[in-house]
Amino acid sequence: MSYVRPEIAAMQGYVPGEQPPPGPFIKLNTNENPYPPSPRAIAAIQAALTAGLQTYPDPLATSFRNKAADLLGIAPDWILCGNGSDELLTMAIRTLVGPGQTMCYPAPSYSLYRTLAEIQGARVREVAYAADWSLPNLRVPEDDSPRLVIVANPNSPSGTCVPRETVRQWARDCPCPLLVDEAYVDFADDDCLSLVREFDKVLVTRSLSKSYALAGLRFGYVVGAPDLLQQMMKVKDSYNCDRLAIAGATAAITDLEWLRQAKTRILATRQRMRGQLMELGFQVPVSQANFLWCTRSDRPVQPLYAALKDQRILVRYMHYPNWGDGLRISVGTDEQVDTCLDRLRTLLNENHTCHA
Numbered sequence: 001m002s003y004v005r006p007e008i009a010a011m012q013g014y015v016p017g018e019q020p021p022p023g024p025f026i027k028l029n030t031n032e033n034p035y036p037p038s039p040r041a042i043a044a045i046q047a048a049l050t051a052g053l054q055t056y057p058d059p060l061a062t063s064f065r066n067k068a069a070d071l072l073g074i075a076p077d078w079i080l081c082g083n084g085s086d087e088l089l090t091m092a093i094r095t096l097v098g099p100g101q102t103m104c105y106p107a108p109s110y111s112l113y114r115t116l117a118e119i120q121g122a123r124v125r126e127v128a129y130a131a132d133w134s135l136p137n138l139r140v141p142e143d144d145s146p147r148l149v150i151v152a153n154p155n156s157p158s159g160t161c162v163p164r165e166t167v168r169q170w171a172r173d174c175p176c177p178l179l180v181d182e183a184y185v186d187f188a189d190d191d192c193l194s195l196v197r198e199f200d201k202v203l204v205t206r207s208l209s210k211s212y213a214l215a216g217l218r219f220g221y222v223v224g225a226p227d228l229l230q231q232m233m234k235v236k237d238s239y240n241c242d243r244l245a246i247a248g249a250t251a252a253i254t255d256l257e258w259l260r261q262a263k264t265r266i267l268a269t270r271q272r273m274r275g276q277l278m279e280l281g282f283q284v285p286v287s288q289a290n291f292l293w294c295t296r297s298d299r300p301v302q303p304l305y306a307a308l309k310d311q312r313i314l315v316r317y318m319h320y321p322n323w324g325d326g327l328r329i330s331v332g333t334d335e336q337v338d339t340c341l342d343r344l345r346t347l348l349n350e351n352h353t354c355h356a
């Protein structure tokens with residue numbers, strides 16, 4: 001396709017998590033929240049629908065910014081909203097990384113970072129996590145002079161967190177802006193929000209998709225110094241968040257009690273699930289997110305993924321060149337998780353018998 005920019009023709013394109021075929025499926029592959037969202041969010045969306053969709057939405061989602069600013073203890077101009085936090089990643093890269101320039105991130109991590117860099121015609125420098133998913137220092141070769149460093153914290157697929165103090169050191173040593181992708185932070189013990197006050201080059205992105213159970217609504221926000229956000233605003237679509245999303249998101253973040261209950265349930269299931277997966281012989285790092293990264297050294301896990309899928313249970317199989325592979329399993333309801341664990345137990349026993 002000679003009409004197409006060479007960068008686009010050469011790239012593979014992001015592959016979103018598989019959507020199950022029709023029929024009942026237990027879907028544990030894209031880290032959605034298994035519980036319905038806050039009833040207040042639904043009511044606010046219905047009210048917005050009744051009020052009408054014939055006029056454009058507020059380009060800045062002011063109602064959300066004001067509420068979020070109150071909750072986070074910052075001024076509203078430190079917040080910029082997006083059509084999912086994926087859009088905020090796009091805005092940050094468009095604003096900060098030019099064609100041919102370098103973007104850097106610890107890997108394995110969220111595969112969208114590479115896709116967005118490729119669209120921009122930027123170069124990617126991946127810095128490998130240690131085998132235990134620690135990363136004491138994030139050294140980027142000087143000659144690369146990166147324009148942006150992105151860290152998913154908690155990370156995917158590992159679910160692990162780098163301590164805030166380590167992120168602070170990276171921010172201090174880093175010659176360029178540092179974006180902390182906190183899509184899963186509501187399931188974690190700590191966050192890096194305070195770093196945006198300390199450093200005018202730190203950005204923190206958040207999502208309503210996972211912890212607030214609103215993946216279908218598409219809403220996220222970034223927190224950062226107003227000067228930087230004003231530049232990012234120039235590259236966004238004028239009406240990037242629609243009326244329904246703004247209404248639903250604004251109601252959702254103020255329902256603190258709903259979030260607390262959803263978090264309590266998911267964390268309890270996560271802990272039980274991790275123990276049982278380890279009993280089944282998986283290695284599972286301690287997770288600060290709503291999923292678990294399951295690997296094993298005694299047998300390949302790809303056949304387990306395939307066998308679960310045949311039985312209408314979808315988990316995410318991930319393979320990283322020079323790193324290894326594993327299953328990333330979302331924390332569903334207790335019932336979903338128990339079904340998945342039962343099937344895994346049977347599959348592992350069956351195979352054991354075959355080999356004997």
Ligand SMILES: *Cc1c(COP(=O)(O)O)cnc(C)c1O
Pocket residue numbers: 083084085086087110152155156181183206207208209215218219220
């Ligand atoms: C799910 C996810 C996002 C994107 O979330 P949206 O708000 O739905 O766009 C961003 N980063 C990571 C690491 C994620 O897993």
